[in-house]
Amino acid sequence: MNLEEYRRRARSWLEANAQRSRDEDDPGADGVAVAKAFMADLYDAGYSGISWPAEWGGQGLGQAEERAFAEEAKDFTLPTYVFSIGLGMCGPTLVDLGTPGQKARHLRPLLRGEEIWCQLFSEPGAGSDVAALQTRATETEDGWVVSGQKVWTSVAQHADWGLLLTRTDVDVPKHKGLSMFVVDMHAPGVTVRPLRDMTGRAHFNEIFFDDVHIPAENLVGRVNDGWSCAVTTLLHERLSISSGVGMGGQKDNPVAFETLRHTVDTGDPLVKDQLVELYIRSRALALFNQRLAQETKAGIFPGARGSAAKLLLAELSMFQADLATSLAGPEAVAYEDDGRLAGSIALAPALSLGGGTNEIMRNIIGDRVLNLPPEPRVDKNVPFKDLKTGTRQ
Numbered sequence: 001m002n003l004e005e006y007r008r009r010a011r012s013w014l015e016a017n018a019q020r021s022r023d024e025d026d027p028g029a030d031g032v033a034v035a036k037a038f039m040a041d042l043y044d045a046g047y048s049g050i051s052w053p054a055e056w057g058g059q060g061l062g063q064a065e066e067r068a069f070a071e072e073a074k075d076f077t078l079p080t081y082v083f084s085i086g087l088g089m090c091g092p093t094l095v096d097l098g099t100p101g102q103k104a105r106h107l108r109p110l111l112r113g114e115e116i117w118c119q120l121f122s123e124p125g126a127g128s129d130v131a132a133l134q135t136r137a138t139e140t141e142d143g144w145v146v147s148g149q150k151v152w153t154s155v156a157q158h159a160d161w162g163l164l165l166t167r168t169d170v171d172v173p174k175h176k177g178l179s180m181f182v183v184d185m186h187a188p189g190v191t192v193r194p195l196r197d198m199t200g201r202a203h204f205n206e207i208f209f210d211d212v213h214i215p216a217e218n219l220v221g222r223v224n225d226g227w228s229c230a231v232t233t234l235l236h237e238r239l240s241i242s243s244g245v246g247m248g249g250q251k252d253n254p255v256a257f258e259t260l261r262h263t264v265d266t267g268d269p270l271v272k273d274q275l276v277e278l279y280i281r282s283r284a285l286a287l288f289n290q291r292l293a294q295e296t297k298a299g300i301f302p303g304a305r306g307s308a309a310k311l312l313l314a315e316l317s318m319f320q321a322d323l324a325t326s327l328a329g330p331e332a333v334a335y336e337d338d339g340r341l342a343g344s345i346a347l348a349p350a351l352s353l354g355g356g357t358n359e360i361m362r363n364i365i366g367d368r369v370l371n372l373p374p375e376p377r378v379d380k381n382v383p384f385k386d387l388k389t390g391t392r393q
Helices: 003-017 028-044 063-073 081-097 100-111 226-243 254-260 269-297 305-333 340-352 358-369
Strands: 117-120 136-140 143-150 161-167 178-184 190-195 204-215
Touching: 003 028, 003 063, 028 081, 063 269, 081 100, 081 117, 081 161, 081 226, 136 161, 143 161, 143 178, 161 226, 178 204, 178 226, 226 305, 269 305, 305 340, 305 358
Parallel strands: 117 161
Antiparallel strands: 136 143, 143 204, 161 178, 190 204
């Protein structure tokens, strides 16, 4: 099948099965059931995991088909938000680093929407400096026992599984004593509590692990090599965030709508300049993401350039929110009616924090892309147990 025929069939399927308008940021139980049914139909139609390996449940196609479907889906808002972490971060990490058993057990159910995933990295004392985390995993005869706390975890209230980064050795420097595990979010000892942000919704959660048992076969990669596993996940996270993988279309985005509705018959030259700037930034980011995706498919590791894509999106989102605010005037802060515009504007700064702050992204780009001198690190060769870091006293 040539690409145009593939695109035509994808468009036809979306017209018949997808909605053009849907608010599913906090879907609730009914929304999750709808999302799971939609993912099953999407998978059975051949449009979930388009470029994932066929042997593990994917379609085994290329980035060209992936992009073609994504372009057609932009006119729709797909109910896939609760799967965004699994599709954009956890699943790709297992594709890269998982054991055959882990891939066989988890990837197909993820793609069919049978199971929801979350990512368990950040802690109250380890946000941008994730390597300072304190959640501990202690080895036992048949696996590991984990205790600690994670925070700012998206979709954890709906998740069945998670990728968990823990500390397994305190006698080595902080980056060298971490390990990654697949954790059952329904296991005894796992407690999920919602956190409300300034939009009034619980987009995030805090999770407590109280002597949670994890089987030995749930280790991802090698013991104490969790940092390299985390770097893989973070790369996928930043590419996923910047490209919107798994997040559905943008047509129902109130900020985008408020901006775009002023593109017709505006007589203000300053507004015209801002709209042109918005288009240029959006187009440049799209082309950059396309290049990174092509390189990844060709076996060229994008590395820290994924941080550049994430930084560009965070700045683009703030620019668009500022523009929408100036265009909407007082309506931008009005929560009457559905308050969706005000809520979306309030949520815009989240992209400059989640997945690494803009400042951290600039440090990574300067150090690893531009080869500028790195910032001094006094903790580089110090065992973690000797550090005063995070919430430790």
